[in-house]
Amino acid sequence: DTAVSQTPKYLVTQMGNDKSIKCEQNLGHDTMYWYKQDSKKFLKIMFSYNNKELIINETVPNRFSPKSPDKAHLNLHINSLELGDSAVYFCASSQAPGDPYGYTFGSGTRLTVV
Amino acid sequence: GQNIDQPTEMTATEGAIVQINCTYQTSGFNGLFWYQQHAGEAPTFLSYNVLDGLEEKGRFSSFLSRSKGYSYLLLKELQMKDSASYLCTTGANNLFFGTGTRLTVIP
Numbered sequence A: 001d002t003a004v005s006q007t008p009k010y011l012v013t014q015m016g017n018d019k020s021i022k023c024e025q026n027l028g029h030d031t032m033y034w035y036k037q038d039s040k041k042f043l044k045i046m047f048s049y050n051n052k053e054l055i056i057n058e059t060v061p062n063r064f065s066p067k068s069p070d071k072a073h074l075n076l077h078i079n080s081l082e083l084g085d086s087a088v089y090f091c092a093s094s095q096a097p098g099d100p101y102g103y104t105f106g107s108g109t110r111l112t113v114v
Numbered sequence B: 001g002q003n004i005d006q007p008t009e010m011t012a013t014e015g016a017i018v019q020i021n022c023t024y025q026t027s028g029f030n031g032l033f034w035y036q037q038h039a040g041e042a043p044t045f046l047s048y049n050v051l052d053g054l055e056e057k058g059r060f061s062s063f064l065s066r067s068k069g070y071s072y073l074l075l076k077e078l079q080m081k082d083s084a085s086y087l088c089t090t091g092a093n094n095l096f097f098g099t100g101t102r103l104t105v106i107p
Helices: none
Strands: A004-007 A010-013 A019-025 A031-037 A043-050 A053-057 A064-070 A073-078 A087-094 A109-113 B003-005 B009-013 B018-025 B032-037 B044-049 B053-057 B060-065 B070-075 B084-090 B101-106
Touching (some): A004 A087, A019 A031, A019 A087, A053 A064, B003 B084, B018 B101, B032 B070, B044 B053, B070 B084
Parallel strands (some): A010 A109, B009 B101
Antiparallel strands (some): A064 A073, A087 A109, B003 B018, B032 B084, B053 B060, B060 B070
């Protein structure tokens, strides 16, 4: 059983389109995150939800909107995709913010905007 | 603010020992984590230090000095499969990552 699963694994789309990435965790964790890893491999926090409530919203364009229907799911919707959005997006979860057992990451979604 | 500094790349020989250093600055400290990330894969949790000193876990050990804002990851008996990026990270409500250290193990 996959602990944190993301779909799709690969996403190729044209500029201007709207797309969604889904994430689900079956670990019973309370906190979920979205990270973006760019071509330089820099892993940057985008959003964090604790028990369906948004707790971190880093400086991310308004075109990115997270949604957490329940604490096991955190989806990411992106409007009007731009070339610079091309990256690998990782979902992660933890028991709580700053959990000493660390985060469990999903396998990533490689987004390519053409 | 937050800042993580690690060497960008390191190369070591199979069977050897390698030490990957990390210095950090953070406004809220809740422990220091090390993650391993193989190319094209997700980061996986390796270790956690919240008190000063050395934590040993098999071939991997991690050290922390909070007063110096310094940590290192020690990998012993290197294997080819240890070729990966190693990410030092810390933070309070979320983990702040640097770009990591890409380690290449050569025969």
